[in-house]
Amino acid sequence: AQRVTQPEKLLSVFKGAPVELKCNYSYSGSPELFWYVQYSRQRLQLLLRHISRESIKGFTADLNKGETSFHLKKPFAQEEDSAMYYCALSGYNQGGKLIFGQGTELSVKP
């Protein structure tokens, strides 16, 4: 079955600490993985795609096919990183039919 699991509902860290938001997936083919973010009172927006292998706002995510994981990392958290983060998966040629994880709320304390 296709599934995305984010094991942490809430992750609380202090400013300047490293952050890792976990994401594991189950998919039989070659998935496309995404991280979406929802800041307070803003619309859900794309943060990262595994295909682009880019760093956005200091965040990176590496697809580990062996461990079926796509963890989101940032070496030094900032208060403005506080938001809800969703990991999502799409199958080949499935367009916008995403399977989302449960979401992790990141709280960065001063």
Next chain:
Amino acid sequence: NAGVTQTPKFQVLKTGQSMTLQCAQDMNHNSMYWYRQDPGMGLRLIYYSASEGTTDKGEVPNGYNVSRLNKREFSLRLESAAPSQTSVYFCAILAGVLTGELFFGEGSRLTVL
């Protein structure tokens, strides 16, 4: 230039009432989607439309109907609302066919009493 506009933003219904959530885009994209967001469950796809005049079921279509009368608009209808349909509803468009990026509306918060 709002991109994706949803109306209404908030609505309270009684069990059994009907209502339609409207979604309009000004980005000229073909594919549009309706998701619902529930605590602890993330977002789940209700229905989608790959192009004008076509619609398909997603993961949780029961209790909903959709209509894609033109390229701009994709509406979601609850014929007989139930408390289990209390949720935040998001409309989205496929902004990048190659990237798979979804562009979301701001959401519509629906409460069914």
